[in-house]
Amino acid sequence: MKEASLSTPENFFGESIAEHYDESHSEMFSSSVIGPALDFLAGEAGNGAALELGVGTGRIALPLAGRGVRVHGIELSEAMVRQLRAKPGSDDVEVTIGDFATTTVEGAFSVAYLVFNTINNLTSQDAQVACFQNVATHLEPGGCFVIEVGVPSLRRLPYGETFNAFHLSDAYVGINEYDVANQGLVSHHYTAIGDRFERRSIPFRYVWPSELDLMARLAGMTLRERWSSWKREPFTSESTKHVSVWENPLDARRAR
Numbered sequence: 001m002k003e004a005s006l007s008t009p010e011n012f013f014g015e016s017i018a019e020h021y022d023e024s025h026s027e028m029f030s031s032s033v034i035g036p037a038l039d040f041l042a043g044e045a046g047n048g049a050a051l052e053l054g055v056g057t058g059r060i061a062l063p064l065a066g067r068g069v070r071v072h073g074i075e076l077s078e079a080m081v082r083q084l085r086a087k088p089g090s091d092d093v094e095v096t097i098g099d100f101a102t103t104t105v106e107g108a109f110s111v112a113y114l115v116f117n118t119i120n121n122l123t124s125q126d127a128q129v130a131c132f133q134n135v136a137t138h139l140e141p142g143g144c145f146v147i148e149v150g151v152p153s154l155r156r157l158p159y160g161e162t163f164n165a166f167h168l169s170d171a172y173v174g175i176n177e178y179d180v181a182n183q184g185l186v187s188h189h190y191t192a193i194g195d196r197f198e199r200r201s202i203p204f205r206y207v208w209p210s211e212l213d214l215m216a217r218l219a220g221m222t223l224r225e226r227w228s229s230w231k232r233e234p235f236t237s238e239s240t241k242h243v244s245v246w247e248n249p250l251d252a253r254r255a256r
């Protein structure tokens, strides 16, 4: 397959965001959220190593390493990695700075994972396809790629509308803006600072489960499991997110 040339992605997780990332996503750090993800990923890692794409401040990587799994992270934002490095146990997590669609690291991994909707941070189909291909070259034969991502919530968007509010309070307003023709989504976050609101807008590319399956196929992997949660609950028409696992063939031999 012809390689697409990809531009360096913009970093939306600079110093001011990184500094407050953990507190502003505190619900995602609770043991009821993290525990099932760790059980799932540690099970997939077995005795092998894990590669986290978009490792951030180490929400998953640090406790996974704490369970004895060797974890390597790829991350675009040096500011996020500085937050990770300030935490206990961070010496156990190696990090390479770069774009996870294209950056290569040493070693072979039994599991690679991309959680918390981060596949959507790649804003073109070419970049998402490249990400699957990059992962495939890092997996051991029989190794797997795990993605946790929301099902695009287009059923909530009335015909002809492009905006959809997902949060409204005195302190914070969240609005998604859809570009349906291009599978584009910009999340607008308005945060109250004193008597004004500060806006931060982040672009995403939403992606359907079936399209991810095709991206996996292009990279030589096949779907092994799809669940609606880390607890392996069934994926149904009403599921708002999925945890999917694609597997590298046992006879895979890849050049990096």
Ligand SMILES: C[S@@+](CC[C@H](N)C(=O)[O-])C[C@H]1O[C@@H](n2cnc3c(N)ncnc32)[C@H](O)[C@@H]1O
Pocket: 009, 012, 013, 053, 054, 055, 056, 057, 058, 059, 060, 074, 075, 076, 077, 080, 098, 099, 100, 101, 115, 116, 118, 121, 122
């Ligand atoms: C929503 S945060 C998730 C962080 C962490 N995985 C977690 O679960 O808390 C997304 C992270 O992915 C990083 N990121 C986004 N696009 C990236 C890319 N193309 N290459 C590497 N890292 C990227 C961001 O800098 C950010 O740290």
